[in-house]
Amino acid sequence: xxxxxxxxxxxxxxxxxxxxxxxxxxxxxxxxxxxxxxxxxxxxxxxxxxxxxxxxxxxxxxxxxxxxxxxxxxxxxxxxxxxxxxxxxxxxxxxxxxxxxxxxxxxxxxxxxxxxxxxxxxxxxxxxxxxxxxxxxxxxxxxxxxxxxxxxxxxxxxxxxxxxxxxxxxxxxxxxxxxxxxxxxxxxxxxxxxxxxxxxxxxxxxxxxxxxxxxxxxxxxxxxxxxxxxxxxxxxxxxxxxxxxxxxxxxxxxxxxxxxxxxxxxxxxxxxxxx
Numbered sequence: 073x074x075x076x077x078x079x080x081x082x083x084x085x086x087x088x089x090x091x092x093x094x095x096x097x098x099x100x101x102x103x104x105x106x107x108x109x110x111x112x113x114x115x116x117x118x119x120x121x122x123x124x125x126x127x128x129x130x131x132x133x134x135x136x137x138x139x140x141x142x143x144x145x146x147x148x149x150x151x152x153x154x155x156x157x158x159x160x161x162x163x164x165x166x167x168x169x170x171x172x173x174x175x176x177x178x179x180x181x182x183x184x185x186x187x188x189x190x191x192x193x194x195x196x197x198x199x200x201x202x203x204x205x206x207x208x209x210x211x212x213x214x215x216x217x218x219x220x221x222x223x224x225x226x227x228x229x230x231x232x233x234x235x236x237x238x239x240x241x242x243x244x245x246x247x248x249x250x251x252x253x254x255x256x257x258x259x260x261x262x263x264x265x266x267x268x269x270x271x272x273x274x275x276x277x278x279x280x281x282x283x284x285x286x287x288x289x290x291x292x293x294x295x296x297x298x299x300x301x302x303x304x305x306x307x308x309x310x311x312x313x314x315x316x317x318x319x320x321x322x323x324x325x326x327x328x329x330x331x332x333x334x335x336x337x338x339x340x341x342x343x344x345x346x347x
Contacts, residue, residue: 083318084109087160089153091143091201092170094121096270097220100307101167104315106134110165113156115141143170143197153204162212165318166205168198168219168242173272174235176279178346187234194238195245202249202260209258216318219246219262220310221329226264227338231283232276239264243329250327259326261317266333267295268305283343300335 083105093102094116106112106129114136116122122138129136141152156163171194175186198219209215224232225239243262250260267273269292281291296304313332316322331337 082109082320083165083315086110086164086318087113087156087162088165088167088318089113089115089156089163089205090167090169091115091141091197093167094118094125094138096272097265097268097307097310098167098169099125100311101169101314102136103129103134104308104311105165105167105318106136108315108319110318111135111137111160114138115152116170117142141170143201144192146200149197149200150204153201153208157208163205163208164215166201166215166217167314167318168201168217170194170197170201171220171238173276174232176231176276176283178231178343179233182233190234191238191241194235195241198242199245202245206249206253206258210253210256213256213258215258217246217249217258217260218314218317219260220314221246221262221264223264223266223331223333223336223338226329226331227340229339230341230343231280246329247327254326259317259322261322261325261327262329263310263313263317264329264331264333265310266299266305266331266336268307268310270307284341295339298336298339299333303334305332305334 088105088110090098090102090112092098093114102112102114114122114126119140126136126138142148172190174190202217205217219242221242222239224236225243228236246260246262253260277291281288310332313330
């Protein structure tokens, strides 16, 4: 990358909050934003893990902080973002990465508790964060929100209906907020990742292997061979696209859903009949 391009992507001095960032994609996004110059805040309910990762990244010369945040606590979310502004004077970037996967089950066997758990942690929590950050960014008349959706939100996969619906809701929330905040100069976009082999995906993959009665290696290869670019994604693949949407290079982009999936549009496997 040439010097001019690097300058255009600079996030120097910007205050960025990444939710659910103590591991996986969120941690990769935090690191990328910090490498681009932002003051990056790992916001996670796993406080000890967040502190450990923030300390590690500070050891690499990056400006990374850690803070406790439970995105399912409406009042706590509001207080958290008020504290960010109180401590830093502004909020420039919010990346809504926090969420949870669904225990694999067909709709006809999906419990109320599992439905509520997934929707609360993945969609409602993102709404709380968007609402709190949106209020602040309206007053600033500046800011950027990037929500983590999924290819499942655009092309639903079998056996994870609650997760599909939650991510489809993220996409709708993104487009709604982009229109509502446009007059204030606040941009809102989403990234829809394809398969990235994080701990999150490993857990889901193990359940799917049981359902399809195949080994983990077979499942990994089945997914890889379905991806047009021929490989699983890495956290940096997603992180770089999020950083782009937060940068001045994306200053005329809002309301967009950027699919980052190696060309994969969705998972179309049909489960067999249950015993």
